[in-house]
Amino acid sequence: MFSLSNLVFLFFLIASICCTTKIHVTLYYPDNNLSGSQLYIRGNGSNINWDQGTLMKQTAANKWEIDLEISDLANEVEFKALVDDTTWQIGANFGLTVDSTKKTHSFVGYPWFYTTNGKYVYLRKVYSPQLKNTRDVVTYLPPSYYENKFKRYDQVIIACDGQNLFNKSTSFLVPWYIQNTVDELISEGKMEEVVVVGIDNAGEQRTVEYTYDYDPTVKDGGKADVYLDFVEDVVLPLVNSNYRLSAKKYTTLGSSLGGILSCYAGWTRPSVYDKSVCMSSSFWWNSESFNTNILVNKPAPEPLGSFYLDSGDQGDGKDDEEETIRVREHMKKLGYTMDQNLFYYLDKGAYHNEYYWGKRFWIPMTYLFAPSPDLV
Ligand SMILES: *[C@@H]1O[C@H](CO)[C@@H](O)[C@H](O)[C@H]1NC(C)=O
Ligand SMILES: *[C@@H]1O[C@H](CO)[C@@H](O)[C@H](O)[C@H]1NC(C)=O
Ligand SMILES: CC(=O)N[C@H]1CO[C@H](CO)[C@@H](O)[C@@H]1O
Numbered sequence: 229m230f231s232l233s234n235l236v237f238l239f240f241l242i243a244s245i246c247c248t249t250k251i252h253v254t255l256y257y258p259d260n261n262l263s264g265s266q267l268y269i270r271g272n273g274s275n276i277n278w279d280q281g282t283l284m285k286q287t288a289a290n291k292w293e294i295d296l297e298i299s300d301l302a303n304e305v306e307f308k309a310l311v312d313d314t315t316w317q318i319g320a321n322f323g324l325t326v327d328s329t330k331k332t333h334s335f336v337g338y339p340w341f342y343t344t345n346g347k348y349v350y351l352r353k354v355y356s357p358q359l360k361n362t363r364d365v366v367t368y369l370p371p372s373y374y375e376n377k378f379k380r381y382d383q384v385i386i387a388c389d390g391q392n393l394f395n396k397s398t399s400f401l402v403p404w405y406i407q408n409t410v411d412e413l414i415s416e417g418k419m420e421e422v423v424v425v426g427i428d429n430a431g432e433q434r435t436v437e438y439t440y441d442y443d444p445t446v447k448d449g450g451k452a453d454v455y456l457d458f459v460e461d462v463v464l465p466l467v468n469s470n471y472r473l474s475a476k477k478y479t480t481l482g483s484s485l486g487g488i489l490s491c492y493a494g495w496t497r498p499s500v501y502d503k504s505v506c507m508s509s510s511f512w513w514n515s516e517s518f519n520t521n522i523l524v525n526k527p528a529p530e531p532l533g534s535f536y537l538d539s540g541d542q543g544d545g546k547d548d549e550e551e552t553i554r555v556r557e558h559m560k561k562l563g564y565t566m567d568q569n570l571f572y573y574l575d576k577g578a579y580h581n582e583y584y585w586g587k588r589f590w591i592p593m594t595y596l597f598a599p600s601p602d603l604v
């Protein structure tokens with residue numbers, strides 16, 4: 229016969245078997261930067277909380293582990309590491325989406341605690357055998373890069389007009405100051421860490437390199453595929469061997485002619501690029517041939533990838549506000565969904581220049597690089 233206490237026991241037994249999942253958390257952080265301090269963890273889970281840290285176990289050099297018990301059918305679990313339970317890791321919470329059909333999950337993370345600023349560094353005089361010219365490549369490495377040498381970066385943006393992105397002394401007008409925007413968004417936990425590779429434009433060759441066809445009114449254009457071969461065959465291997473990158477696919481980014489180049493790259497090379505940021509794109513080029521020729525005659529990317537389009541509405545041609553809207557509407561007809569894989573922003577009052585591109589740069593970053601828990 230069942231007594232009440234048997235029933236209570238049975239209830240807890242079933243509850244603990246049916247509704248517990250375990251997350252095995254492994255964090256890597258250089259011992260020599262801890263100098264005897266220890267890593268703690270806070271977050272949600274039945275054996276940890278947000279008010280007081282739980283000591284992790286150091287299981288090998290530079291390696292800390294703990295098992296988190298997740299009791300209810302919680303779906304998203306978040307946590308953060310601390311040094312000596314006092315110094316919080318910088319950036320977004322670690323997190324993962326719990327798959328309730330699995331008993332065990334594993335999570336691997338690379339926290340950092342002291343650095344809020346990234347850095348940009350140069351690879352000078354990179355030669356292109358495809359284009360027979362030479363240019364600098366400037367790369368922004370995010371805050372954790374020098375502090376946690378175990379981390380590799382899978383979000384890598386390949387950007388046009390490298391001269392104008394970071395450094396006042398090389399910029400055309402004012403730089404975009406991408407480093408400041410990205411540092412701030414990362415530290416506030418509003419985006420994941422990214423690496424930004426800026427490839428300088430080749431001065432007078434800029435127009436021909438950034439355009440996929442010849443515009444008879446401009447009397448120029450048409451070497452975008454050669455330029456993109458240079459990016460793929462020279463720049464990507466170069467940055468992958470110089471920096472700790474682990475991207476499977478890249479983001480392509482540019483403004484003006486760099487905007488149509490980025491959209492063209494994402495549209496025609498989906499095995500290389502899965503996100504395209506096309507700012508104030510010169511969709512007027514060759515009687516709007518991106519809209520009337522490329523989108524019509526080149527098959528939609530497979531898989532579709534994500535596209536961000538924007539414009540201002542001031543100055544010559546209102547910064548192609550209407551041309552941009554026509555491309556957006558066309559892409560919707562071709563299977564894109566707003567705010568899922570197609571993003572659009574109208575910057576009211578903005579002109580076609582670096583000041584405005586830098587000022588609104590945070591918008592594509594938060595759309596395309598929002599921190600998201602991984603399903604493990
Ligand atoms: C986990 O903690 C985060 C941050 O405090 C909170 O937003 C979230 O709702 C919590 N999730 C669960 C399942 O309690
Ligand atoms: C900015 O560019 C100039 C000119 O190439 C260079 O001398 C300077 O070191 C650069 N600044 C930084 C912080 O790299
Ligand atoms: C204890 C220690 O060495 N802390 C250092 C870890 O690294 C950051 C930046 O790389 C330094 O600012 C800390 O002082």
